[in-house]
Amino acid sequence: MTDLNLLYDAILNGKLEQSVEVTNQAVAEGIEPQEIINGYMIKAMEEIGLRFQNGEAFVPNLLMAARAMKGSLDILRPLMKGANSVSMGKVVIGTVKGDLHDIGKNLVASMLEGCGFEVINLGVDISSEKFIEAAKEHKADIICMSALLTTTMNYMKEVIDALEAAGVRKDVKVMIGGAPVTDAFAQQIGADGYSENANGAVALARKLVAE
Amino acid sequence: MNSRERVIKAINHQEADRVPYDLSGTTVTGICKGAFLNAMKERGLSTDYEKEVDPISQIVTPVEETLVALKSDTRRLGARRVINYEQIRTKEGSVWSLVDHWDCLWKLDETKDLYYNQFTHPLEQYDSITEGLKHWSVPKWSNYVEQMRADIAEQAPALGDYCGIADRNCAGLTEMSLRIRGYEKWYMDIFMDPAGVEQLLEDVTQHKLDYWASLFDWIEEQGLQDKIQVVSECDDLGTQKSTLISPDDLRKMVIPRFKRIWEYTKKRMPHIKNFMHTCGAVRPILPDLIEAGLDIYNPVQFTAHDMDLKGLKRDFGKDLVFWGGGIDTQSTLCKGTPEEVSDEVKRILDIMAPGGGFVFAPVHNVQDDVSAANFWAMWDTLMEYGKY
Numbered sequence A: 001m002t003d004l005n006l007l008y009d010a011i012l013n014g015k016l017e018q019s020v021e022v023t024n025q026a027v028a029e030g031i032e033p034q035e036i037i038n039g040y041m042i043k044a045m046e047e048i049g050l051r052f053q054n055g056e057a058f059v060p061n062l063l064m065a066a067r068a069m070k071g072s073l074d075i076l077r078p079l080m081k082g083a084n085s086v087s088m089g090k091v092v093i094g095t096v097k098g099d100l101h102d103i104g105k106n107l108v109a110s111m112l113e114g115c116g117f118e119v120i121n122l123g124v125d126i127s128s129e130k131f132i133e134a135a136k137e138h139k140a141d142i143i144c145m146s147a148l149l150t151t152t153m154n155y156m157k158e159v160i161d162a163l164e165a166a167g168v169r170k171d172v173k174v175m176i177g178g179a180p181v182t183d184a185f186a187q188q189i190g191a192d193g194y195s196e197n198a199n200g201a202v203a204l205a206r207k208l209v210a211e
Numbered sequence B: 001m002n003s004r005e006r007v008i009k010a011i012n013h014q015e016a017d018r019v020p021y022d023l024s025g026t027t028v029t030g031i032c033k034g035a036f037l038n039a040m041k042e043r044g045l046s047t048d049y050e051k052e053v054d055p056i057s058q059i060v061t062p063v064e065e066t067l068v069a070l071k072s073d074t075r076r077l078g079a080r081r082v083i084n085y086e087q088i089r090t091k092e093g094s095v096w097s098l099v100d101h102w103d104c105l106w107k108l109d110e111t112k113d114l115y116y117n118q119f120t121h122p123l124e125q126y127d128s129i130t131e132g133l134k135h136w137s138v139p140k141w142s143n144y145v146e147q148m149r150a151d152i153a154e155q156a157p158a159l160g161d162y163c164g165i166a167d168r169n170c171a172g173l174t175e176m177s178l179r180i181r182g183y184e185k186w187y188m189d190i191f192m193d194p195a196g197v198e199q200l201l202e203d204v205t206q207h208k209l210d211y212w213a214s215l216f217d218w219i220e221e222q223g224l225q226d227k228i229q230v231v232s233e234c235d236d237l238g239t240q241k242s243t244l245i246s247p248d249d250l251r252k253m254v255i256p257r258f259k260r261i262w263e264y265t266k267k268r269m270p271h272i273k274n275f276m277h278t279c280g281a282v283r284p285i286l287p288d289l290i291e292a293g294l295d296i297y298n299p300v301q302f303t304a305h306d307m308d309l310k311g312l313k314r315d316f317g318k319d320l321v322f323w324g325g326g327i328d329t330q331s332t333l334c335k336g337t338p339e340e341v342s343d344e345v346k347r348i349l350d351i352m353a354p355g356g357g358f359v360f361a362p363v364h365n366v367q368d369d370v371s372a373a374n375f376w377a378m379w380d381t382l383m384e385y386g387k388y
């Protein structure tokens, strides 16, 4: 029997080869993808997120963990085709127009992905049209916006207004984040939630899809 | 007391007649074009500015008469960050673009961008840095010395009785590495190609040492040593919460290289103080930077984790001069009312001014979202309340 704790270790320590190897063995032994994801992958991502939050892990550690996680997920995903229930929900994520900071946004995207969400990462410098188009096309449950600049964070309000104008605001939840963003700002612009870190983003997303 | 004497007092941990003020003495204590134009118009000051030193962040250096009126105590001397900017940029529709001498492509769309943004990284296409460095190398500074000499000859007359800052020619060691390799790839290379990471850091260090050598040569030739008080380096190592890469990796790969740079600057110009800009939550490495020869720390981003000003002044005030941290630029200066701006400047002066060791500048460049009213609230309060 494969020791799936090795998958947990592989992701936590950012070891892609080990992660792929253990996942392949587990699949060959007939272990359900869902069990692998819920029992080990999500736990490992939560742990690395926690270490990051506590200043015990750093950007490189998170990127390596995400890479190892994706290696495993690439094997598992095709096996879960059709079984819609496996996805926690669909998230469209991007950094807003005029802003190129994406390190934090990508970490949030990876954490969400590693914790069972389907993530459509639009990239940086994303206009309200692009957010709306993607939300419609993918029937997203949540739109996540990131901004690291005081000069670009106000654009989040424009996106929310545009969602309203396009008549899709009621269909999606809106989460925002990035260094200058605060809870008060989120409330002020009519977003559904804010989190100051990637782990909190996952908790919030879970809460919002459950609502 | 002239500006140079004022700053010399402050950087030697003594109180002068007032807290010195730095505007445009470096590329991290400047003002963006839009904010500058608004603020100057409001008080009828000249809105003219010099050739752009750092067009990437769209900051401008006001002309001398404006700097005098603004009582800035500093003047910058150093290469332009984008060499021959006016000649190498092109425009298509609303989009300006340029390829700098590091082979990075930058674009600015006038309809939406406040800054130039980077589009390509010369080593991005390779499997590793080690592989990439077989095909591409860090530009030789010697190719640009002549242009630098022409540029600094234009800047030098402004040094006058001001604190002269010899400013860097390029971004920091990790920043340049990130620009060259691409952000996420470089972070992962720390694990996957540590030798390549070290090699690239080393090549950038050499580039910087060559730059400093050429700048000091010129300063000596002109007999201007006494006009220079500060040598300014940078590397953004922190985020809002922690350092970007681990303190241990910084101690191993990055700080020793700054130490070499700072030893060199002190060897060539023993009277200068070493200044470094590093954003964010960097408290854990401040002792290491001091050990490595750092004298002056900027931007003092006190809104970041564990960077409270009282604690910093208490724990590092003997060893470090704080240059910056005069007002928060992530909320108060851009979103507060003029009263809030004024109150914060007063509060911070009360903490930082006693005993000297403080030069006033906001946390980072004044961005375009800062109103004229807030700029002047900051400035008036400093000039009034910053007196000793």
Ligand code: B12
Pocket: A059, A098, A099, A100, A101, A102, A103, A104, A105, A107, A108, A144, A145, A146, A147, A148, A149, A150, A151, A175, A176, A177, A178, A179, A180, A194, A195, A196, A197, A198, A199, A200, A201, B057, B115, B116, B117, B183, B236, B237, B238, B239, B240, B279, B280, B281, B299, B301, B304, B329, B330, B363, B364, B365, B367
């Ligand atoms: C790295 C960096 C850059 C890199 C970005 C590279 C990249 N590919 O992302 C480069 C060099 C390109 C850059 C450029 C600029 N930068 Co910059 N940059 C930073 C720096 C040092 C770190 C940001 C970072 O990556 N943090 C690490 C990540 C992990 O943290 P994070 O992004 O905050 O994300 C976490 C949370 O916020 C949250 N989160 C993030 N997004 C989301 C989204 C959702 C939905 C949720 C729920 C949560 C969430 O979770 C993440 C993980 O925990 C900060 C300093 C700082 N204090 O933040 C300055 C900083 C953001 N930059 C700043 C500035 C001014 C600039 C420039 C204008 C250039 C300049 N220096 O003049 C340009 C602008 C370019 C542009 N158009 O965007 C200023 C902004 C000031 C202000 N008034 O807003 C800062 C604060 C520096 C400072 N001290 O002033 N920058």
